[in-house]
Amino acid sequence: MYVTLPVKAFESEITYQPNTLNDLANVNSQEMNFEPEESLFFEGDDADYIYEVVEGVVRSSKVLMDGRRQVLNFCYPGEMIGISHDRRYHCDCDAVSRVKVRLYRRNTSHGDVAKDPEFYARLLKNAAAEVNSMQEHFLMLGRKTAMEKLASFLVAVMNRQEHRRGQPIELELPMKRSDIADFLGMTIETVSRNLTKLRKLKVIELPNTHTVRICRAEELRSLAENAD
Amino acid sequence: MYVTLPVKAFESEITYQPNTLNDLANVNSQEMNFEPEESLFFEGDDADYIYEVVEGVVRSSKVLMDGRRQVLNFCYPGEMIGISHDRRYHCDCDAVSRVKVRLYRRNTSHGDVAKDPEFYARLLKNAAAEVNSMQEHFLMLGRKTAMEKLASFLVAVMNRQEHRRGQPIELELPMKRSDIADFLGMTIETVSRNLTKLRKLKVIELPNTHTVRICRAEELRSLAENAD
DNA sequence: CGTCTATTTGAGTTAGCTCAACCGTCGTGG
């Protein structure tokens, strides 16, 4: 029945109850799991599904023929990916960590996503939010220094994740340095050097390579707009 | 009646006929004109209107406190700007040339844009297309050389505009060098130097500062992905 | 414990930046 894209078998099938707050009415959805580095889809594939991240982190990216890569976004739980205007995906999409996603079928004879106005509204809001966040990312890519980029990235991850006031903030960065570098439009060496610099400035600590403890959040925020 | 945002008076008021192909059903819209460098809206303003460019070119941009600027997009006729997920604009928007725009009110008691499913669908498709084009822009900002950026820009303008096969292609570039520079994330000097370089390579001619004649389109396309 | 991969650090290079001079066009006023 679902022969088109996701080659993996669906792990579960869920039908939402109509009119439940925060849920989508009358939309059939399935869940799927992916291991780190597994691909959800590739650029050029038929965009049969829209994905919602439920657990873990997903990375979308584009590559040039010579291998240069730009990471477009890291998607966290609650975020959607795979919306297309022309029935093709325009980026690659892979799991960074272990990932659970919910799939929404683009077009089916029954339970058609495109005919559900609430889902539509949600998609539009999501797309608008994505445009906004991409605009921030733009300013960063085009006009910020390496240090400002890295600080902005850490601030963005910090803002995305809940934390209790006053506490030193621990960020989990499941992605590799090369992912961060390709997201920020710089090299892994420059990422590494600037992390070290932040550590020496006592703005952060690095208990291990995938954890960043923010010691001076305000200092970091200020570095995100002005590299001194 | 329309006291909120656009301070300028509306030049005309149009009501679309329902069910006309390519038109929007039951949506009141107005048109407005802007002179070059006039602003349509600013970052942080209430996002009361969605704009569709009818004539001319519009520029959206973001600025850092110290004045560094990133141009996000140049909008050509048929494109929409001003969609927001949270009722605020997230970028500045200004006319590059003389511009005619059509305005759609975000929320009104009568003719509410948000309740018109066709308009919704159109907005969503537009937003998805914008995300796609921004993704291309990303790859460019983050990973391309100055020459590749400039060539990509010229190719994008070329693709956007109609032209008859075989003919040498003349592009009108109404924006200033500083706009191009801020769009590509480089300096005006680098833009200028690389235009000169393309001219010396006989890939383009520059009859005047705002016209580019593409002499070797294929060469240009190849430069857009590989600066040699 | 050894192998493999990711990350950090170091040293030298370079693409693109900054600063400065110059040029062309256009509009204004004597």
Add this chain to the structure above:
DNA sequence: CCACGACGGTTGAGCTAACTCAAATAGACG
């Protein structure tokens, strides 16, 4: 009608932030 100032664009010279290449180190995993 011409002089001149303002503005946008081009070109040149030197500088520097980030890159490349290379080597050392640190985790991860069987």
